[in-house]
Amino acid sequence: MSSRPISSRFIASQIIEQVIEKKITLSIALHNNESFKNAGKDKALIQEICYGTSRWYLQLEHILNQLLEKSIKKKDSRLKYLMIIGLYQLLYMRIPSHAVVSETVETCKNINMGWAKGLVNAILRRYIRESDKLDPLLGDNEAAQTSHPHWLIEQLKQDWPDEWQKILDANNQRPPMYLRVNQQHHARDSYLLKLKEVEIEATATPYSKQGLLLKQATDVEQLPGFNAGEVSVQELAAQLAAGLLDLKSGQNVLDACAAPGGKSAHILETQTDINSLTVVEKDPRRAEKLSETLNRLNLDAIMKVSDINELDSWWDKENFDRILLDAPCSATGVIRRHPDIKLLRSAKDVNAICELQKTLLNTLWRTLKSNGLLLYVTCSILKQENSDVIKEFINNNNDCMLKPINAQWGIDTGYGRQILTGQDNMDGFFYACLEKKC
Template identity: 40%
Template sequence: MSQIHSSAKNLNLRAQVIKTLLAVQNGQSLTSVLNQHINIVSDRDRGLYHELTLGCLRQWHALKAITLPLLTKPLENDAVESCLYLGLYQLLCTRVPPHAAISETVTAAKQLGYEPLSGLVNAILRRVSRETEQFQTALEQAHGLPSWLYKRVKKDWPEHLEDLCKNLKQTAPLTLRVNERQVSRAEYLEILEEEQIDAHACELSDVGITLEQTGNITDLPGFEAGGFSVQDEHAQLCATLLPNLDDQVVVDACAAPGGKLAHILERFNPKKIIALDHDAKRLLRVAENLERLELNEHANVEIITADATKWTAEQPVDCIVLDAPCSAIGVMRRHPDIRLLRHSTDIEKTVDLQKKILAHMWQQLKVGGTLLYVTCSILKVENEQQMVNFFAEHADAKEIKIEANWGLTQIHGRQLLPETGYGDGFYYCRIEKIA
């Protein structure tokens, strides 16, 4: 498909970005290719590489919508399509000077072996640079979702549709969760102020802090000592929805990378907590996080690589946190590659897997115990509808309503939608076993 001739070292920054975009178009997740690709980029250019790659993915379908009318016939060339989107993104969304954006992107097309089409790229980018305002308006007005997803969101959230499309195109804020075993939120805010780092307390999470600026997390005061974790504000609500877990046996059924598990250990002293995940590599991160946060000394934590549809407890447990595998549409601002990687056909498979895990984990829960069902999706089929089906099939299950000043009440559970400047899309439903 691609005729990439030059060795990676000789490519300009735009060509490096295009190679990353092509990898995502070919179905690779950004996380899986990013480290390998960014190593070739000079330190000086890494910030721009990041911004261009993530920005292009975030605006991908909106850029596509405004590019189509500019083409006399379909391109059918992923690399050149990526060149155009990258050029448009720079012209419409960044401070890169137009002449640099155009010449660097045209050079990238040539370096990647598409010289015959570089004239087309040049012509289209020049036209857009002359009519920037019109195209900026068109870009803002485009919903920016793949059409299958747009239809689903429209069906699920007709009255929130416009806001949702707009909010999902923004970047998500950087939010910390302070480790209360080490420092209070007020104290940590003072430490940040002394270091002249702009930050403010979150509204919904009582341990959350939003940073006004981005930077290297590991450089923040107290990182090595385990003073905080990075976690979305809406994800931080999970631990507040659980009963008192002191001296209880708890299962975190899909635990990696361990944010919710660590939060439980910061708040409670369970007798035992079992962290399950099918991905052994990601479970290593759980262990590393617990060590950095100094949470593994006082807690009885068992980390097990296991399939949550098959794993059985030695005896029924008191509480299960089930952060179910999902489409992750609610966290698309943080993982913009989801726009390209997720397909309509994935949803049914995911819903089916959630149902299997739910049914199996429910059998591991003791009577009187609590299961908290969580997803980072905004699709009702994975959330409200999944719960409607669960309650219809389990007479021994009773919903414990979440009384809260956040989110939208559903038939069962509560839904948080992604909001600009605030948290991501999360769904919570609390269930008690009554027989």
């Protein structure tokens, strides 16, 4: 390895390589990369390159393949990722093209491929010369044009024939940053004034009385009172859950699959006189994040680090008045926040996830009181995980009744309410409220 300082482009190419080759999520790949952690002022640039490259990877890969005269050998795959992040910078970042070429070529030394400097230089310069021919390079390849996998495009066409193009466009946009004001500390308007004092622009949201939309994304450390629990970051569609639970004084509430804890916290902030909130999370690392969230907000819950389906490990046989099932899902509704989903998820994965969703519903139904409510939530926009799961569950359980959700947001599917990505500038979410009949 050269003694030349490790470049930000090298770190970014390492991270993208981990996502593609090892099937590691982008957030974990960033967290695990020591060079990224120690990158100082370059961290923002590396993160931008990684998220942007993930967002447009399928398009960038297609363009690179058109520019290359022959495929890159498997043993030289790191060179491929270096050129792809170079193309991302040329297409989507405001960095002078000569600087992109120079830095990318020099980074060949970091990856022990000094021999490839000429190739990298030629490929990037060829793209610059032929950038006005981008559309011909993409041809009729829908996956390359939209930077989405074929299976997902076809599924969205089937599920949402009038909306699929809007969804794909929304997925490729940068996501907005929403806040949830802790009403135990502030009314929303009073916190807006605090933001104004530090020159952070925000507007009140529809649908959530605690929601704020920031004009520009801001580091949480810059938010007044964040560490004191006065405010949290939470997407607007996710803020709808607490209200839909119809919480009442003295109730025992369960939040299943609760990490990272935003919805749990909102429940406790909204209804302070419930009898108890039990939060269950299977993954110890995610449970730790859940605990951190509640501690920052000075909120208390009964925490169980357990598998929901192993009832004896966490349930004391006392039934719940309200259950929030934020079910594991394909996360196809939050692709704009997690663009690596497009690279990591497959149609086969969705089939397996649906079976898990059905199992969780059946397990949790046993723990719900008569006349109790179970709120089924996903951040998916696929009917297979949403309306289809709920329809099957209702048909198989005579004591289950669908409670209508009367709202101005989303689409009534007949088995719940679906928000499609980008509608009212929200992420894609599905909600269904199930009541247990006597």
